[in-house]
Amino acid sequence: MAQPASSGDLLEAARSGAGEQELLDIDLPTRFRAAFTRKDEVGLFDGQADKDVRRSLHVGEVDMPELAPDEVVVAVMAAAINFNTVWSAIFEPVPTFAFLEKFGRQGWHGARHDLPYHVLGSDASGVVVRTGSGVKSWKPGDRVVISPSYVDEEDHGSYDDGMMSETQLAWGFETNFGALGEFCIAKANQLIRKPAHLTWEEAGSTTLCAGTAYRMLVGRHGARMKQGDVVLIWGATGGLGSFATQLVKNGGGIPVGVVSSEEKAALVRAQGCEHVINRNELDLGEQGLRHPKAGRMLGEAIRRLVGEDPGIVFEYLGRETFGASVYVAKRGGTIITCGSSTGYKHEYDNRFLWMRLKSIIGSHGFNYHEAVEVNRLIGLGMIHPTLSAVFPLDEAAEATRAVQTNQHVGKVAVLCAAGGEGEGVDDPALRERVGEERLNLFRR
Numbered sequence: 001m002a003q004p005a006s007s008g009d010l011l012e013a014a015r016s017g018a019g020e021q022e023l024l025d026i027d028l029p030t031r032f033r034a035a036f037t038r039k040d041e042v043g044l045f046d047g048q049a050d051k052d053v054r055r056s057l058h059v060g061e062v063d064m065p066e067l068a069p070d071e072v073v074v075a076v077m078a079a080a081i082n083f084n085t086v087w088s089a090i091f092e093p094v095p096t097f098a099f100l101e102k103f104g105r106q107g108w109h110g111a112r113h114d115l116p117y118h119v120l121g122s123d124a125s126g127v128v129v130r131t132g133s134g135v136k137s138w139k140p141g142d143r144v145v146i147s148p149s150y151v152d153e154e155d156h157g158s159y160d161d162g163m164m165s166e167t168q169l170a171w172g173f174e175t176n177f178g179a180l181g182e183f184c185i186a187k188a189n190q191l192i193r194k195p196a197h198l199t200w201e202e203a204g205s206t207t208l209c210a211g212t213a214y215r216m217l218v219g220r221h222g223a224r225m226k227q228g229d230v231v232l233i234w235g236a237t238g239g240l241g242s243f244a245t246q247l248v249k250n251g252g253g254i255p256v257g258v259v260s261s262e263e264k265a266a267l268v269r270a271q272g273c274e275h276v277i278n279r280n281e282l283d284l285g286e287q288g289l290r291h292p293k294a295g296r297m298l299g300e301a302i303r304r305l306v307g308e309d310p311g312i313v314f315e316y317l318g319r320e321t322f323g324a325s326v327y328v329a330k331r332g333g334t335i336i337t338c339g340s341s342t343g344y345k346h347e348y349d350n351r352f353l354w355m356r357l358k359s360i361i362g363s364h365g366f367n368y369h370e371a372v373e374v375n376r377l378i379g380l381g382m383i384h385p386t387l388s389a390v391f392p393l394d395e396a397a398e399a400t401r402a403v404q405t406n407q408h409v410g411k412v413a414v415l416c417a418a419g420g421e422g423e424g425v426d427d428p429a430l431r432e433r434v435g436e437e438r439l440n441l442f443r444r
């Protein structure tokens with residue numbers, strides 16, 4: 001078998017800011033390092049209490065796939081761990097190989113993804129090193145972040161809102177060749193210019209959570225928060241929560257953050273969120289938030305703090321919190337949900353929904369417009385990264401374990417091809433104006 005080409009030269013060139021021709025002059029390697037799960041390990045955790053992702057997430061060499069005309073190869077400088085990487089690595093609620101098989105049935109484009117391994121990761125920053133023949137707006141050398149929305153523009157369902165097409169996918173979760181590798185493959189319209197004042201690891205850890213929170217709170221498909229709205233945010237220092245808190249403040253709303261420790265409460269306050277509730281101080285006993293009076297007790301705490309009920313509840317925890325979320329929302333209020341970390345079969349008392357005219361809205365990801373809009377806010381220095389820790393690619397499984405066990409705050413990044421932390425800043429003056437203190441608020 002022929003010796004695989006080394007990825008080192010191209011990565012070094014991308015890192016050091018080489019131009020288009022210089023990058024094109026270096027061969028694309030046939031193999032590269034990446035973090036992946038294996039199809040033959042799908043049953044690994046059957047019957048086990050601790051589904052430790054360090055057993056299922058591997059780092060090793062994978063093949064460079066063939067590039068489609070509408071795609072680009074990006075040298076990934078940094079990627080982030082999102083909770084979907086945890087779901088993928090525990091093979092729940094559906095082994096992601098089922099998504100790859102389904103994608104494979106769409107034809108040649110999809111069939112490339114249907115492999116016995118799955119390269120994960122849905123957030124990245126990096127440098128374009130190759131473009132397909134149909135790509136017009138991007139060239140090798142461009143410094144980008146990658147939106148995880150994977151939308152087929154030929155599907156009529158995507159015309160009004162990319163998220164409404166049946167073929168819409170989450171990149172690196174329902175597609176292969178995701179962010180957690182030295183290289184990744186993305187559709188050209190997933191690319192957005194990298195916010196110039198951020199490091200690779202900051203830029204690579206924002207789009208998925210910031211974009212999801214933007215659609216849920218600000219975009220026309222979500223709760224459409226207005227000035228003065230009280231918004232209850234579960235897990236206000238988590239990936240989604242840390243961006244939701246900022247978006248509410250930035251839009252003139254009144255965030256009420258829920259957290260599980262005093263250290264996290266201090267972090268939420270440092271983000272300018274005055275009202276914080278430590279859920280462990282609600283005195284709910286063994287049943288926790290599933291206590292029949294949890295909604296009432298949480299609601300009383302909110303009324304004491306703010307003086308009114310939340311018009312919007314920012315939900316993604318599901319089974320444990322959903323009943324309380326429906327209860328505490330104000331008359332006519334909205335519970336907006338994008339997930340079910342604690343279980344997807346929810347129970348809530350429907351009388352409080354219909355008698356008080358509340359609504360539940362399901363939300364998922366964000367369309368390209370929303371991805372660009374939220375990155376614009378980040379690029380303007382109005383919404384900030386919430387990076388807390390950085391791991392090398394070889395320790396991608398450790399990084400994922402930290403998120404799986406709720407040991408983290410904000411976002412956890414993985415350095416893929418970047419030489420070290422702190423690289424990639426293109427606009428130091430803007431960085432100085434935003435301030436290191438604000439950009440490093442979540443660092444531990």
Ligand SMILES: C/C=C/C(=O)SCCNC(=O)CCNC(=O)[C@H](O)C(C)(C)COP(=O)(O)OP(=O)(O)OC[C@H]1O[C@@H](n2cnc3c(N)ncnc32)[C@H](O)[C@@H]1OP(=O)(O)O
Binds near residue numbers: 083122365
């Ligand atoms: C941006 C990043 C975000 C994230 O990462 S989110 C976090 C992680 N995501 C998750 O945890 C979600 C994981 N996904 C899932 O659990 C599953 O993915 C779904 C439950 C969402 C869907 O599962 P499915 O098996 O596709 O469900 P069905 O829709 O019931 O499809 C099975 C068959 O049922 C047909 N069907 C759908 N709706 C109807 C209907 N209303 N009446 C009759 N049939 C229906 C379909 O077409 C299909 O059929 P056919 O198998 O032949 O293709």
Ligand SMILES: NC(=O)C1=CN([C@@H]2O[C@H](COP(=O)(O)OP(=O)(O)OC[C@H]3O[C@@H](n4cnc5c(N)ncnc54)[C@H](OP(=O)(O)O)[C@@H]3O)[C@@H](O)[C@H]2O)C=CC1
Binds near residue numbers: 237279316341342406
């Ligand atoms: N559909 C979509 O487009 C998207 C869906 N998601 C989903 O949203 C969920 C959250 O993602 P993300 O924010 O990145 O995850 P994180 O792990 O970063 O944050 C989750 C937060 O939830 C809180 N939490 C954990 N357990 C409980 C509990 N039992 N009760 C109350 N709060 C709890 C924690 O805060 P604390 O302990 O301080 O209370 C933690 O900070 C995941 O299920 C993910 O799959 C995420 C992004 C996009």
